[in-house]
Amino acid sequence: MARKQGSHSDITGPKVQAAALRLISQHGFAAVSMRQIAAEVGVQAGALYNYTPDKQSLLFELMRNHMQDLLADWDQQDKSGTTLARLERFTRFHIRFNLPRADEVFISYMELRNLSPDNFAKIEQMRREYETGLEDILRDGEREGTFAVPDVRIATMALIAMLNGLNSWYRDNGRLGLDEIETIYWDLVRKSVAV
Amino acid sequence: MARKQGSHSDITGPKVQAAALRLISQHGFAAVSMRQIAAEVGVQAGALYNYTPDKQSLLFELMRNHMQDLLADWDQQDKSGTTLARLERFTRFHIRFNLPRADEVFISYMELRNLSPDNFAKIEQMRREYETGLEDILRDGEREGTFAVPDVRIATMALIAMLNGLNSWYRDNGRLGLDEIETIYWDLVRKSVAV
DNA sequence: GTCTATAGCGGGATAGAC
DNA sequence: GTCTATCCCGCTATAGAC
Numbered sequence: 001m002a003r004k005q006g007s008h009s010d011i012t013g014p015k016v017q018a019a020a021l022r023l024i025s026q027h028g029f030a031a032v033s034m035r036q037i038a039a040e041v042g043v044q045a046g047a048l049y050n051y052t053p054d055k056q057s058l059l060f061e062l063m064r065n066h067m068q069d070l071l072a073d074w075d076q077q078d079k080s081g082t083t084l085a086r087l088e089r090f091t092r093f094h095i096r097f098n099l100p101r102a103d104e105v106f107i108s109y110m111e112l113r114n115l116s117p118d119n120f121a122k123i124e125q126m127r128r129e130y131e132t133g134l135e136d137i138l139r140d141g142e143r144e145g146t147f148a149v150p151d152v153r154i155a156t157m158a159l160i161a162m163l164n165g166l167n168s169w170y171r172d173n174g175r176l177g178l179d180e181i182e183t184i185y186w187d188l189v190r191k192s193v194a195v
Numbered sequence: 196m197a198r199k200q201g202s203h204s205d206i207t208g209p210k211v212q213a214a215a216l217r218l219i220s221q222h223g224f225a226a227v228s229m230r231q232i233a234a235e236v237g238v239q240a241g242a243l244y245n246y247t248p249d250k251q252s253l254l255f256e257l258m259r260n261h262m263q264d265l266l267a268d269w270d271q272q273d274k275s276g277t278t279l280a281r282l283e284r285f286t287r288f289h290i291r292f293n294l295p296r297a298d299e300v301f302i303s304y305m306e307l308r309n310l311s312p313d314n315f316a317k318i319e320q321m322r323r324e325y326e327t328g329l330e331d332i333l334r335d336g337e338r339e340g341t342f343a344v345p346d347v348r349i350a351t352m353a354l355i356a357m358l359n360g361l362n363s364w365y366r367d368n369g370r371l372g373l374d375e376i377e378t379i380y381w382d383l384v385r386k387s388v389a390v
Numbered sequence: 391g392t393c394t395a396t397a398g399c400g401g402g403a404t405a406g407a408c
Numbered sequence: 409g410t411c412t413a414t415c416c417c418g419c420t421a422t423a424g425a426c
Contacts, residue, residue: 030225161360162353192387
């Protein structure tokens with residue numbers, strides 16, 4: 001009946017990730033101890049090392065998983081249509097993907113400096129790859145005259161920063177629904193690059 | 196001649212702030228030790244406690260000083276003219292104030308969660324006060340028909356997030372000068388709230 | 391796979407001499 | 409005002425029993 005005590009790798013593994021995600025998002029990587037994470041999971045600190053070689057790898061896995069999900073989801077989006085339609089699709093995708101992942105997004109921006117140089121480079125490359133998705137849309141629209149963007153790279157960074165800001169104040173039970181917020185942000189984005 | 200050894204309060208005080216600013220900005224509050232700060236200043240760890248009652252107060256002072264400077268400088272700006280002129284003035288002021296203060300700005304956004312609840316409330320109130328400066332401009336412009344802003348509060352947050360993003364990628368020796376960058380951002384801001 | 395126990399280190403903060 | 413020395417605590421990571 002009850003499975004043998006002390007054999008829960010398939011359960012404990014995800015729980016470690018979830019606990020680390022929540023605690024690091026709330027308190028910061030440097031401020032969270034392996035003991036805290038273990039306590040949240042319901043094991044002793046030593047047991048965590050069955051799932052991660054060290055604390056650094058735990059952080060890296062959280063960030064890599066998040067970026068992999070982001071890139072995979074974006075890859076599956078429709079890439080056809082006018083540049084305006086593509087820009088709207090990017091805007092709405094970005095909001096819809098990021099908003100339900102507040103902890104992951106927060107960590108991905110706040111804890112970059114706590115990555116080892118090697119790990120940092122890997123995450124940065126993935127982030128750059130994602131940004132290129134928007135940059136290409138803006139460049140195409142600029143060339144064909146749909147958009148007026150003095151500097152495509154700056155506009156890319158500016159728009160992503162604007163969209164990311166949403167995560168810092170959005171609350172599920174706020175006065176506006178997700179659809180309304182999406183539309184308001186799309187209005188800002190659309191006009192900011194308009195001719 | 197040489198002043199009496201062990202009496203440098205007027206020199207050491209600012210050096211402690213400067214060292215804390217630099218180190219916390221680079222590594223994060225939780226990751227920086229009082230010993231590291233002391234080493235950067237050139238004293239022993241115990242000597243720091245002549246200048247701060249504890250580590251928490253050191254962080255709070257950094258953030259409070261930054262916000263006080265911001266509010267004081269903004270208060271001195273010209274508040275007259277059309278709403279469009281006021282919006283341009285805010286945009287350029289924000290960029291010009293924040294860009295040379297990369298460490299302070301970074302800390303003010305990254306280390307909020309390391310403030311005690313009391314200190315957090317004080318900093319948040321100052322930030323909110325500053326945001327109101329932009330919010331008022333947008334609301335006035337919306338009322339008189341100069342701007343088309345579906346939601347003033349969201350637009351305020353979105354524009355500030357966009358402008359703050361500049362700090363994360365700007366480098367002094369980059370391909371664009373400060374004036375050019377200001378103008379590019381002003382173009383994005385102006386159009387995003389245009390009718 | 392998890393536990394207990396611990397090694398080895400570094401943290402914040404204080405005491406008291408100078 | 410700064411120093412040295414230290415208290416007491418918590419940290420990451422490992423060892424070995426079960």
